[in-house]
């Protein structure tokens with residue numbers, strides 16, 4: 490059964506219960522194309538886009554080419570200005586967004602201190618005003634991605650605080666909630682609290698997506714069993730592993746799980762990603778590709794030494810040469 494997300498005017502349906510998380514600096518169009526190779530129906534997200542910067546003309550690159558995406562693409566926005574968020578949402582809808590997601594979880598100090606990202610957890614009134622404004626601005630579903638709370642004191646009250654926070658977002662008009670099972674204070678440390686996500690899921694009427702520490706098909710199945718959530722969102726586990734969302738989707742659909750690409754295939758993938766980044770971004774593409782290559786080029790003897798060499802490659806041509814040589818070595 491597809492997952493229905495009802496917007497003010499438009500309903501969206503998801504055939505795939507595994508979602509790829511927005512990852513700043515990672516989930517660009519080229520990465521998303523790779524994810525879609527294994528998970529064509531999965532909901533993917535742009536990297537977060539700052540609404541005010543968008544007004545000033547920055548960040549547009551992140552919304553370029555949305556019409557050409559071959560599957561559902563959510564545009565994720567962050568800011569603390571309701572009007573700027575509403576404007577940005579309109580632009581995103583015009584650009585071809587499948588839905589609009591509001592970031593209320595980003596722990597980065599510079600963003601949270603100004604009141605954006607996870608900073609909104611500390612100002613629920615403003616958070617709700619933002620949801621209401623964005624919701625009124627577009628007919629598409631407006632969703633929120635957030636955390637359990639700001640700090641552990643928040644959590645010490647039990648999961649009640651998390652439930653209240655998420656209920657407020659639902660009442661303000663959020664049509665789906667993705668919940669990272671950590672507080673802002675935890676950032677990425679400790680383990681995600683799937684039991685707290687279960688409590689929120691039980692209390693809400695809108696779909697809830699569980700996020701945090703889902704790094705394999707087995708963990709996805711266990712997470713859904715514990716949380717009762719409507720789907721799982723995969724973040725760090727997919728970095729260097731664009732096949733993971735597809736593997737999880739297969740597991741959740743009871744289909745055979747696609748095999749993890751062998752080291753040689755991963756090198757081929759790294760080369761493809763590098764070439765695409767160079768085509769899109771020129772020599773700067775090499776800088777972006779470095780982190781992806783360092784995650785993907787693994788699993789063969791001497792991999793660590795090879796990665797060190799690759800990271801030092803001064804030009805795209807030098808990096809491509811190194812990849813070709815390594816492919817020949819392990820063929």
Ligand SMILES: Cc1cc2nc3c(=O)[nH]c(=O)nc-3n(C[C@H](O)[C@H](O)[C@H](O)COP(=O)(O)O)c2cc1C
Pocket residue numbers: 510511512513514515536537565592594595634669700701702703722723724725726
């Ligand atoms: C490099 C990096 C970039 C991220 N960028 C975003 C972002 O732009 N928007 C967002 O909502 N979350 C962002 N996150 C958080 C992830 O989407 C996710 O919520 C978090 O990593 C927990 O899931 P995981 O345990 O599967 O990684 C980012 C995380 C990392 C590690």
